[in-house]
Amino acid sequence: xxxxxxxxxxxxxxxxxxxxxxxxxxxxxxxxxxxxxxxxxxxxxxxxxxxxxxxxxxxxxxxxxxxxxx
Numbered sequence: 001x002x003x004x005x006x007x008x009x010x011x012x013x014x015x016x017x018x019x020x021x022x023x024x025x026x027x028x029x030x031x032x033x034x035x036x037x038x039x040x041x042x043x044x045x046x047x048x049x050x051x052x053x054x055x056x057x058x059x060x061x062x063x064x065x066x067x068x069x070x
Contacts, residue, residue, distance in 0.1 A: 018057065034050045
């Protein structure tokens with residue numbers, strides 16, 4: 001898989017993606033045309049919050065097969 005710049009294009013479907021920003025890698029949710037990260041607010045409540053810090057993304061790999069074979 002190859003990193004895709006958000007300047008090149010955004011994902012076509014809503015879902016979870018591996019993303020990169022200056023802070024490193026993390027899984028982000030893409031919905032309604034924006035990336036959201038799991039973040040704590042001033043009241044210490046965790047929730048999906050929109051972010052503009054992401055510079056690149058790629059689809060998540062397929063999960064392993066249940067029998068342990070790839």
